[in-house]
Each structure stands twice: as structure tokens, then as C-alpha cells.
Amino acid sequence: MKFAHNFIKDMKVSFKTFYIYIEILMALIFVAILLFVVPENFSSDINMYAHIDSSLQSNEIVEALESDNSSNIILLDSMDEIKYMLEEDRNSIGISISMVDQKILYNVILQGYESQKYRNIIEKSLIAEGIKDLPEYGSNTNIVTLASSSERLSDRLNMLPIFLLLNSAFTGLFIVATYIFMDKEEGTIRAFAVTPAKVWEYLLSKMGVMLVTGLLTGLITTLLVAGLKANYLHLIALLIATNLFGTSIGLFISSFYDSIMKAMGAILVTFMTLAFATTSYFMPSFNPIIIRILPSYPMAFAFREVFLENPDIAYIYSNVAGFTVLAALFFLWSNHRFKKTLTV
Amino acid sequence: MIKVENLFYSYTKDSKYAVDDVNFEVAKGEAFGFLGPSGAGKSTTQGILTGLLPMQDGLAEVAGYNMKNPSRKMFNKLGVSFEQSNVYGKLTALENLEFYRKLFDVETIEPNVLLEIVGLSHVANKKASTFSKGMKHRLTFARSMLNKPELWFLDEPTTGLDPAIANQIKDVIKEKSKEGSTIFLTTHNMFIADELCDRVGFIIDGVLKLIDSPRNLKLKYGQKLVDIEYKDGNEIKKDSFSLIKEEERLKLNHIINNYEIELMHTKEATLEEIFIKVTGRGLV
Structure with missing residues (x-):
């Protein structure tokens, strides 16, 4: 019961401070950016500005170029015009085809930021186009996809798991320390310490407030961005487990310090380290062991599963179970430490 | 009640002791004053x-509980x-007390x-953050009474309060003391200690x-003096006489019989004067 009284009081206090409103505002800003700035899917089409020497049969060449539908062909009259257009349109390349000494000369004009790999691909593609015209040429390419049933999220939805990870799951990592040090500064923690209530009741109440905040921001964001394209049962289970884990880490770090200023360095380093997992999330081919061992790595992919039509339920709930157990362990450890340091 | x-x-966990081999006992129902300057x-x-604060060395029993593992x-x-008021500024006075009451x-x-x-x-229904320092202090004081404590720790209970409110607080303490509460009063204000405490520790x-006890200390260390102002012709003279020394008593008698007395009052040693005498230091 004392926990309940603590929780109600903490909820009252948190709604009278601005942290919870900042969290909700952040969620709404994120929703607005996703809905009104970020397209459903990013377009990978690029413009190709081409100049074909008048001595060549330009219709056939244009047809050949247009057969590659990854770019829009725009014919121009000179090389200078290509250079001008490339400066105006940074998502484009240029090509100039001319006849010199009875040989076709291809000049590819790039922006300069392209990697060597990309340049090599362009060069090899041009050669391959030439080879195709040889009479003995025969295509022998066979593409095999290993994960044939893999689903792909829209680019907009694909960003949601990272927001849920950083803003909803790790809400408590930052803010629980703020609440505890606010109590220390006000001295109310000392007043609490001379009542029969227990330290775990105080800490669990703070976790409860963080959980409500995390669930609130997570559900608002998901509802507004994904609508019904999410499994809310899995989402709530994941949000609870990951939020408890994030807050328990925040409590644990706070137990080593006596002021928010001193604690902030360690909290920031922890948060930044956990955020590294987002690089592997957006570039799945980059997943060194140092990133895979971060708790945020499986969390991000578990959140992704929530939005798939056929989610890997075993993966989601192994994360839920794992992070709930870890949260409990860190909570007990924090409680043990706070018993000695809460009022010192 | 306290042993x-x-x-x-x-604080530094070495031989620089903030509390150095302290021994005392406080009986049930006693009002005990702990007097000393800041940082004592x-x-x-x-x-x-x-x-x-955690126990480091020694023994402390409070209300029958060993403070090693209370x-x-x-x-x-x-x-x-x-001493420093510590209430939730975002909650009203009533909400503050209602919350702690439930614990x-x-x-x-x-x-x-x-x-x-x-x-x-x-x-009662105003946020504590809008209160003056004195009002917050009174709310902190009120909170300490919520559970009708058998043992009441009061740290500078009247510091920063205007005299009328301070008297009100002192009356409450006196009443609780009469009702049988044990009081452990920490202060550097010797007048409060003198007025409220059965015994004091320096x-x-x-x-x-x-x-x-304040009375024993005054008897032991104090001097019974009389301050006097009298007219000697057109001149106002001031003097101080011991009531213990025969020679000075006679001088005082002489002045009373032969001069016009303007002002005269007895002067006992205050606890502060005794504190300075015993410790060689002031109370501030």
C-alpha cells in the first residue's frame, strides 16, 4: 500500500513538473516529422543527364539507356549543360557519348562524392553493355535469396523501432536520475527516510512513473504513425520490459553519485553506447560483436518485429523475458546500494 | 530511550572524527538539549x-533498536x-501531510x-513552493508530529522564525514534553535549550x-551578579557586584543607602557564558 501512496504522489509531482510534458512533446514532434517530412518510402531514383553526339544514332542509344529504369534520362545539347545540371541537381549523374576515330567514347560525369566501388560498378556496367552485343554472349546469372520470406518495412515505419528504443525504452535512463536528485535537493528523500516506508517502495514508485511515461509516449507515437499496422500486445510487453530495464540501469548509475551533475557524465556515456546499436539496425551488414552484445541491439530488432505481418514471437518474448529478468537484477542491486547511499 | x-x-573514514567517542543516555520522557556551534x-x-547516517563505530540504541541494523x-x-525545511514544493501543505501520514x-x-x-x-491548499521560509519550516515541524512520536528529534526548531511563531512552536514542544514525549533537541540557541530542556550536553x-541540567550548570559555573546604575551628583555611574563576596555585598549596600538608584537588576550566567567558560569557544 505504501508503494501505491508513493506512486500516486510521484505521479502528481511528475504531472506538475515539465519532464513528462517534454517527453510527450518530443513524441509528437517525432510523429509530425515522420508523417509530414519523411516519405513512406525514400526514392532511390536518380536523374541521368545525357549528351549524345549528333553523328550517333541517338534513338537506339536512348532506348538502351532507358532500359535501365533506375534513372530518368534527360537529353541535353552539350557537355557544359550536363555539368551545369549536375551542379543544380546533386542526386544525378551525367553521360556523354561521342564518336572518336570510329570508336564510341563514353564520358561518365559524376558528382565527386561517389565511392570507388560505385565508380567501378559504372565502368563494369558499361563494359557489360558492350559485351551483351557480342554474338557468343549468353547470360548465366542466377540470383538466390536466402531469406526468401523476409518482410520489409516501409522506410517510415522502419524508423519507429529506433524511436521506441531511444525515447520510450530508455526514458528512465535519463529521467529517473533527475527525479531522485530533485528529491535529494529538496530534502524530501531525508523526510521519507525517517518513515517506516522501505527504500524499494520509493525506487519502485519512480520506476512506475517512468513506465507510465514510456508507455504513453510509445503508444501515442505508434498509434499515430503505424495505426493498426502493429501488434499492440507484443508492443506493450516489449515496452514494459525494456522500459523497466532502462530505468533500472538509470537507478543503478544514480546510486553511485550524489548530484545530477556528477551522474550525468556516466548516464550520457551509457546512453550513447547503447545508441550505437542503431547503426547496425540501419546497416544490417555492419554488426560487429561489440555492437551485437549491446542490450539495445536485440531490443531494436525486437521492436521491428512488432510491425511485421508475421513477427517472430519467440524472438520478441525471449527479449521480454530477458530484459525483465535483467531489470529485476539491476533493481535489486540498486536497492541494495541505495539503502546505504540514499541519504548520505 | 537513547543510549x-x-x-x-x-566523513572521510579516517581519524578525523566529526563525532569523537561520544557517550550519553536520554531517559524516557526527558527533554535533552544538544548544544554546540556549527560543525560541532x-x-x-x-x-x-x-x-x-550509517553507524561506523560504537553503540547507539534508539527506542530499543540497535542502530547498527535498525x-x-x-x-x-x-x-x-x-533544520532545513524539506517539503514537496509541487504539493499543497495538506497533500504533503496526507502523503507522509500514509507511510x-x-x-x-x-x-x-x-x-x-x-x-x-x-x-492548507496552497502549494508549498509559494510559502515563505518560516512557513515551510512550520510545515516540516508539523510533519514531524504526524505519528505522535514517542521520541522527537528537533533540529533548530525555531531558527529563522519570527518571535511570535517561535513562541508558539516552543509552547507545542513544552506541551508534548509534558505529555511524556522524549525530546532530543539540537540547537545553538542557548535560550531555547535553557527554556525547554531538562538536561543539556555541550x-x-x-x-x-x-x-x-541548566540549573546545575548555572549554580556550578555561574556568578550571581547585580548590575546597578546610580546617580553620583550629576554623574550616572554603572557598576557590577557579586552577591557571593562579602566585600562587594557591603559596597552594594552602601550605594543603595547613599545614592539615587536609576537601574538595578540581578544577572545570572547564561548557558552561552557557561559554554564559553567550559569549552573556550562561542556558540555561533
């Missing part, structure tokens, strides 16, 4: 006795009023009654120099 034996405490070790001792239940018997397992006093006692009933640099 302290060979108590040591060091008063608040550290109170911190250990209220469980806010039970949370002990706090049902204790009330603590802090106790024993019968508690109605928050409205307490607010009436400390003169805050007219601002602490300085962590060392408890002596313990006795």
Missing part, C-alpha cells in the same frame, strides 16, 4: 540516531524535524489539526564536554 556509547563517526557534531550525531518499524515511534503504520494526527497548531490552516569538535 550512546563510544560513538565515533568520520550535533547534526552528525542526530543523523546517526535517526538512521540517516528496523524500519522503529520510525513509527520517531518524529524528526529538520506510518500507527495512529496518526489529522493533517488539518496539525496545520491549525502551526498556524498554517489558512494556506559538544564541540565532535567531543561531548559535559552533560548536566
Whole structure:
């Protein structure tokens, strides 16, 4: 019961401070950016500005170029015009085809930021186009996809798991320390310490407030961005487990310090380290062991599963179970430490 | 109610003791004053006795509980009023008391009654952050009475209060003392200690120099003096005479019989003067 009284009081206090409103505002800003700035899917089409020497049969060449539908062909009259257009349109390349000494000369004009790999691909593609015209040429390419049933999220939805990870799951990592040090500064923690209530009741109440905040921001964001394209049962289970884990880490770090200023360095380093997992999330081919061992790595992919039509339920709930157990362990450890340091 | 034996405490965990081999006992129903200047070790001792600071060395028993490993239940018997007011600024006075009230397992006093006692009933529903320093202090004081404490720790209960409110607070303390509450009063204000305490202890640099009742201390260390102002012709003269020394008593008699007396009053030694005499240091 004392926990309940603590929780109600903490909820009252948190709604009278601005942290919870900042969290909700952040969620709404994120929703607005996703809905009104970020397209459903990013377009990978690029413009190709081409100049074909008048001595060549330009219709056939244009047809050949247009057969590659990854770019829009725009014919121009000179090389200078290509250079001008490339400066105006940074998502484009240029090509100039001319006849010199009875040989076709291809000049590819790039922006300069392209990697060597990309340049090599362009060069090899041009050669391959030439080879195709040889009479003995025969295509022998066979593409095999290993994960044939893999689903792909829209680019907009694909960003949601990272927001849920950083803003909803790790809400408590930052803010629980703020609440505890606010109590220390006000001295109310000392007043609490001379009542029969227990330290775990105080800490669990703070976790409860963080959980409500995390669930609130997570559900608002998901509802507004994904609508019904999410499994809310899995989402709530994941949000609870990951939020408890994030807050328990925040409590644990706070137990080593006596002021928010001193604690902030360690909290920031922890948060930044956990955020590294987002690089592997957006570039799945980059997943060194140092990133895979971060708790945020499986969390991000578990959140992704929530939005798939056929989610890997075993993966989601192994994360839920794992992070709930870890949260409990860190909570007990924090409680043990706070018993000695809460009022010192 | 309190038993302290060979108590040591060091913030730096070395031989620089903030509390250095302190021994004393406080009986049930007694009002005990802990007197000393800032940094003498008063608040550290109170911190250990209220469980806010961990025990390092020695023995401390409070309300029958060993402070090495006190039970949370002990706090049902204790009330603590802090020197620095510590209330939730975002909550109203009433909400503050209602919240803390629910943390106790024993019968508690109605928050409205307490607010009436400390003169805050007219601002019961105002946020504590809008209160003056004195009002916050009174709210902190009121909170310490919630559980009708058997043992009441009061740290500078009247500091920063205007005289009328301070008198009101002193009256409450006197009444609770009469009702049988044990009081552990920490202060550097000797007038409060003199007025409220059955016994006082002088602490300085962590060392408890002596313990006795204010009356015994005055008898032991004080001088009975009479200050006098009288007219000698057109001139006003001032003098001070001991009532113990025969020679000075005769001089005083002579003045009374032969001169026009303007002012005359007896002067006992104050606790502060005794403190300076015993410790060689002031109370501020």
C-alpha cells in the first residue's frame, strides 16, 4: 500500500513538473516529422543527364539507356549543360557519348562524392553493355535469396523501432536520475527516510512513473504513425520490459553519485553506447560483436518485429523475458546500494 | 530511550572524527538539549540516531533498536524535524501531510489539526513552493508530529522564525514534553535549550564536554551578579557586584543607602557564558 501512496504522489509531482510534458512533446514532434517530412518510402531514383553526339544514332542509344529504369534520362545539347545540371541537381549523374576515330567514347560525369566501388560498378556496367552485343554472349546469372520470406518495412515505419528504443525504452535512463536528485535537493528523500516506508517502495514508485511515461509516449507515437499496422500486445510487453530495464540501469548509475551533475557524465556515456546499436539496425551488414552484445541491439530488432505481418514471437518474448529478468537484477542491486547511499 | 556509547563517526573514514567517542543516555520522557556551534557534531550525531547516517563505530540504541541494523518499524515511534525545511514544493501543505501520514503504520494526527497548531490552516491548499521560509519550516515541524512520536528529534526548531511563531512552536514542544514525549533537541540557541530542556550536553569538535541540567550548570559555573546604575551628583555611574563576596555585598549596600538608584537588576550566567567558560569557544 505504501508503494501505491508513493506512486500516486510521484505521479502528481511528475504531472506538475515539465519532464513528462517534454517527453510527450518530443513524441509528437517525432510523429509530425515522420508523417509530414519523411516519405513512406525514400526514392532511390536518380536523374541521368545525357549528351549524345549528333553523328550517333541517338534513338537506339536512348532506348538502351532507358532500359535501365533506375534513372530518368534527360537529353541535353552539350557537355557544359550536363555539368551545369549536375551542379543544380546533386542526386544525378551525367553521360556523354561521342564518336572518336570510329570508336564510341563514353564520358561518365559524376558528382565527386561517389565511392570507388560505385565508380567501378559504372565502368563494369558499361563494359557489360558492350559485351551483351557480342554474338557468343549468353547470360548465366542466377540470383538466390536466402531469406526468401523476409518482410520489409516501409522506410517510415522502419524508423519507429529506433524511436521506441531511444525515447520510450530508455526514458528512465535519463529521467529517473533527475527525479531522485530533485528529491535529494529538496530534502524530501531525508523526510521519507525517517518513515517506516522501505527504500524499494520509493525506487519502485519512480520506476512506475517512468513506465507510465514510456508507455504513453510509445503508444501515442505508434498509434499515430503505424495505426493498426502493429501488434499492440507484443508492443506493450516489449515496452514494459525494456522500459523497466532502462530505468533500472538509470537507478543503478544514480546510486553511485550524489548530484545530477556528477551522474550525468556516466548516464550520457551509457546512453550513447547503447545508441550505437542503431547503426547496425540501419546497416544490417555492419554488426560487429561489440555492437551485437549491446542490450539495445536485440531490443531494436525486437521492436521491428512488432510491425511485421508475421513477427517472430519467440524472438520478441525471449527479449521480454530477458530484459525483465535483467531489470529485476539491476533493481535489486540498486536497492541494495541505495539503502546505504540514499541519504548520505 | 537513547543510549550512546563510544560513538565515533568520520566523513572521510579516517581519524578525523566529526563525532569523537561520544557517550550519553536520554531517559524516557526527558527533554535533552544538544548544544554546540556549527560543525560541532550535533547534526552528525542526530543523523546517526535517526538512521540517516550509517553507524561506523560504537553503540547507539534508539527506542530499543540497535542502530547498527535498525528496523524500519522503529520510525513509527520517531518524529524528526529538520533544520532545513524539506517539503514537496509541487504539493499543497495538506497533500504533503496526507502523503507522509500514509507511510506510518500507527495512529496518526489529522493533517488539518496539525496545520491549525502551526498556524498554517489558512494556506492548507496552497502549494508549498509559494510559502515563505518560516512557513515551510512550520510545515516540516508539523510533519514531524504526524505519528505522535514517542521520541522527537528537533533540529533548530525555531531558527529563522519570527518571535511570535517561535513562541508558539516552543509552547507545542513544552506541551508534548509534558505529555511524556522524549525530546532530543539540537540547537545553538542557548535560550531555547535553557527554556525547554531538562538536561543539556555541550559538544564541540565532535567531543561531548559535559552533560548536566541548566540549573546545575548555572549554580556550578555561574556568578550571581547585580548590575546597578546610580546617580553620583550629576554623574550616572554603572557598576557590577557579586552577591557571593562579602566585600562587594557591603559596597552594594552602601550605594543603595547613599545614592539615587536609576537601574538595578540581578544577572545570572547564561548557558552561552557557561559554554564559553567550559569549552573556550562561542556558540555561533
